[in-house]
Amino acid sequence: MTKAANDPLLIAGRSYQSRLIIGSGKYRDFEQNRAALEASGAEILTVAIRRVNLGQQSGEPSLLDVISPERYTILPNTAGCYSAEDAVRTCKMARELLDGHRLVKLEVLGDRKTLFPNVTETLKAARTLVADGFDVMVYTSDDPLVAKELEEIGCVSVMPLGAPIGSGLGIRNPCNIRMILENATTPIIVDAGVGTASDASIAMELGCAGVLMNTAIAEARHPVLMASAMNKAVAAGREAFLAGRMPRRLYASASSPETGTFFPPL
Amino acid sequence: MELTVNGETRQLAQPLSVAQLVAKLGMAERRIALELNGEILPRSEFGQTLLTGGDTLEIVQAIGGG
Numbered sequence: 001m002t003k004a005a006n007d008p009l010l011i012a013g014r015s016y017q018s019r020l021i022i023g024s025g026k027y028r029d030f031e032q033n034r035a036a037l038e039a040s041g042a043e044i045l046t047v048a049i050r051r052v053n054l055g056q057q058s059g060e061p062s063l064l065d066v067i068s069p070e071r072y073t074i075l076p077n078t079a080g081c082y083s084a085e086d087a088v089r090t091c092k093m094a095r096e097l098l099d100g101h102r103l104v105k106l107e108v109l110g111d112r113k114t115l116f117p118n119v120t121e122t123l124k125a126a127r128t129l130v131a132d133g134f135d136v137m138v139y140t141s142d143d144p145l146v147a148k149e150l151e152e153i154g155c156v157s158v159m160p161l162g163a164p165i166g167s168g169l170g171i172r173n174p175c176n177i178r179m180i181l182e183n184a185t186t187p188i189i190v191d192a193g194v195g196t197a198s199d200a201s202i203a204m205e206l207g208c209a210g211v212l213m214n215t216a217i218a219e220a221r222h223p224v225l226m227a228s229a230m231n232k233a234v235a236a237g238r239e240a241f242l243a244g245r246m247p248r249r250l251y252a253s254a255s256s257p258e259t260g261t262f263f264p265p266l
Numbered sequence: 267m268e269l270t271v272n273g274e275t276r277q278l279a280q281p282l283s284v285a286q287l288v289a290k291l292g293m294a295e296r297r298i299a300l301e302l303n304g305e306i307l308p309r310s311e312f313g314q315t316l317l318t319g320g321d322t323l324e325i326v327q328a329i330g331g332g
Contacts, residue, residue: 024330047329048331052298063329213332
């Protein structure tokens with residue numbers, strides 16, 4: 001086996017070649033976002049749902065004029081929601097906006113400073129949305145018990161944070177992510193916390209099904225270049241996971257034969 | 267007749283349908299979703315839905331987000 005061939009990410013009955021999901025926030029302009037998306041190889045793009053600006057020029061392009069929902073899977077989020085009710089309302093708006101599209105990223109936040117999820121409201125919203133026919137990808141804490149419960153509710157993907165949203169701190173608790181993975185029957189995607197390429201690789205090497213990120217790309221000095229780095233990091237981490245890493249040893253193990261030297265051995 | 271659209275109060279001189287209001291706001295060609303008094307109003311019903319005084323509308327679109 002030289003390459004992880006035919007190893008798609010399956011979410012809600014659709015298959016994706018890329019295991020990277022990127023956001024569309026914080027970019028300089030739509031063009032930079034489009035170029036980063038292209039370089040990232042991602043096939044799923046998150047968007048936020050917000051009021052239209054009533055003073056807006058009707059000719060001004062919108063995000064979905066630049067990034068086509070025909071070509072990419074648009075993943076509307078419930079960012080900014082602090083209650084199950086607001087999150088459910090946002091998902092219904094998104095479904096209408098995207099012509100009946102059922103895939104959503106549920107996030108119900110608990111606190112503006114940490115943007116940690118409000119798990120109680122998240123569980124409540126997840127139940128309502130699943131019952132209403134949504135395919136729910138859910139942002140949550142890295143608590144294995146909560147992750148399992150979200151899965152049992154019927155979420156199509158559980159997405160624990162690696163670190164706070166936009167923090168770039170990397171995977172702070174790989175042990176919890178491992179525990180979540182051990183019991184998982186749906187794709188586990190690290191959502192939030194990734195800062196640079198190696199963080200994405202670490203998530204994938206742990207066995208995650210994918211990585212979702214926004215700030216790590218958009219706030220890089222060169223976002224399009226970072227998008228390309230993330231593309232490779234996610235793919236490399238996945239291949240390393242499938243390949244199965246060597247065991248860790250405390251002491252050295254020589255790579256060259258220790259016999260047959262033409263000088264006396266030590 | 268007074269309406270609230272995205273939190274702003276608007277006066278309407280004559281009765282309008284939702285479709286006419288959306289056109290007046292320059293949003294007819296845009297990809298939007300609309301709530302009328304807290305309930306989603308499908309685009310297919312914009313034409314036949316008449317606005318009445320005190321109605322509250324929310325009109326949203328997709329923008330950049332993570």
